[in-house]
Amino acid sequence: MRIKIIQVLLLSTLISCSKPETTQKVNPFYFVAPEAIEYVLDFQKDVESVGLNIENDNISFSVVMGRLKGNLAGIAIGMFNPYAVNVVLNVDLWRVLSYAERKALVYHELAHDVFGLRHNTCDIMSGGVRPITEEMIKELLETLKQHNGKG
Amino acid sequence: MELIKLAELVLTGVATPEQEQDFYDRLQDRD
Numbered sequence: 001m002r003i004k005i006i007q008v009l010l011l012s013t014l015i016s017c018s019k020p021e022t023t024q025k026v027n028p029f030y031f032v033a034p035e036a037i038e039y040v041l042d043f044q045k046d047v048e049s050v051g052l053n054i055e056n057d058n059i060s061f062s063v064v065m066g067r068l069k070g071n072l073a074g075i076a077i078g079m080f081n082p083y084a085v086n087v088v089l090n091v092d093l094w095r096v097l098s099y100a101e102r103k104a105l106v107y108h109e110l111a112h113d114v115f116g117l118r119h120n121t122c123d124i125m126s127g128g129v130r131p132i133t134e135e136m137i138k139e140l141l142e143t144l145k146q147h148n149g150k151g
Numbered sequence: 152m153e154l155i156k157l158a159e160l161v162l163t164g165v166a167t168p169e170q171e172q173d174f175y176d177r178l179q180d181r182d
Contacts, residue, residue, distance in 0.1 A: 072175075075178050112181060
């Protein structure tokens with residue numbers, strides 16, 4: 001009887017050891033202000049075109065409008081948090097920006113918050129808000145690829 | 152206080168002047 005019990009225990013130990021490990025993928029929660037959706041989707045499409053993922057490890061992803069002091073165009077609150085993207089765009093400034101300027105602002109803040117890209121790493125991450133160009137997007141994507149490769 | 156909590160107070164207009172100053176001071180490199 002005792003041998004039987006030992007055999008069962010050994011067998012159950014072997015079975016539990018051989019179980020494949022499963023990692024649970026958490027679906028991120030998204031909230032993007034309606035005004036910013038098309039710009040966020042453009043950013044997603046562009047980063048995916050170079051093999052990067054807008055989700056990364058983030059489980060919470062929000063881009064909202066808010067009133068910010070002075071000439072702050074936007075802030076990336078979740079920049080140093082690998083699990084959360086929390087971007088706030090200055091609603092008062094947003095109203096007076098052109099399409100290309102809004103796109104530059106969203107790309108700048110998402111590059112900060114999703115990928116941790118710092119100021120002065122490329123044209124779009126430097127200086128104030130100005131209209132985005134194809135060259136600026138191309139340079140940003142190259143910078144993100146290199147930055148992501150470095151970890 | 153966590154930055155996200157501070158942001159909530161500032162963006163909803165209920166932060167004290169000290170909290171608001173702390174919030175904007177901590178935003179360096181994130182704007």
